[in-house]
């Protein structure tokens with residue numbers, strides 16, 4: 552049986568209700584949300600609204616209208632950063648961002664004279680919170696931090712970071728791609744002003760879904776203009792949410808699938824999901840540490856990580872290891888830079904990359920036994 556250990560790229564499998572609800576929408580509803588007064592269109596609209604409510608429950612937010620849908624977290628992050636930061640502004644970020652944040656900031660730096668400060672972190676990828684205060688400048692407009700590294704798994708101290716942002720009245724944007732649904736997030740307690748999420752990873756929903764939860768009263772400048780189904784006479788994009796940031800037809804089927812996934816998570820509870828993924832991480836780390844010739848990156852402590860482990864077999868190229876695991880053992884892992892070059896700069900793997908195994912709620916201990924035995928065989932032949 553093939554074994555899927557690439558949940559950090561996208562989760563698989565999904566709860567059955569996810570595909571079932573997308574199919575049901577496409578087969579039996581199919582109308583556009585917010586674009587008609589007939590019953591089916593109102594039904595589609597209501598179903599989308601229910602998903603906004605579910606996401607509010609998951610992240611402890613009170614206003615479903617402040618949940619904005621986008622096609623993934625990359626689009627959502629671009630929308631937030633480009634809609635908040637002004638030319639000449641300054642942004643503080645971590646040293647281990649995914650390119651969704653990093654490239655967006657670097658392009659603004661090149662094209663709009665944005666200044667970027669990166670907060671140092673230790674070799675396990677843990678941000679040094681004590682260094683942040685000194686980086687704040689009069690023109691700092693945004694803090695943007697990933698909640699957990701997709702290379703090292705390291706969970707960042709977002710509550711402490713958020714508190715500093717709040718003390719300075721600076722907006723705090725969190726990239727929850729690797730944590731939403733798999734680790735508790737409380738938008739209020741964590742001082743998050745804008746939470747960016749992607750639907751298809753630990754939220755267990757379909758690809759093509761993601762968005763923002765906006766937890767402050769100011770308006771993010773829209774990056775798209777177009778139809779919203781309401782106030783069509785106005786030549787400008789509405790200045791209220793969610794319409795202001797949702798031009799064009801939504802991925803209604805995908806959003807409904809995401810709703811089924813979030814319902815599943817709420818039923819199982821994030822705490823149980825975290826417990827299982829923590830157990831798998833602990834179990835895998837222990838076994839990996841017992842193998843010869845393995846270099847493990849990251850904290851090496853399941854309490855400080857999500858279910859993501861990067862490693863190398865001494866100097867064997869990561870892509871070769873991943874290729875053998877797939878071809879010979881039918882085990883799917885990812886190899887390379889995982890779209891996060893700065894994290895690799897930190898651990899010195901910028902040129903070689905790492906092998907990354909990442910667990911999801913549906914993985915079992917036996918999956919780890921199988922990959923460990925495969926790795927032991929590969930190592931014995933090196």
Ligand SMILES: Cc1ncc(COP(=O)(O)O)c(C=O)c1O
Nearest residue numbers: 623624625649651697701728749
């Ligand atoms: C931390 C982090 N941010 C952003 C992304 C981008 O996610 P998406 O491709 O869903 O936009 C990823 C995906 O790997 C990620 O791990």
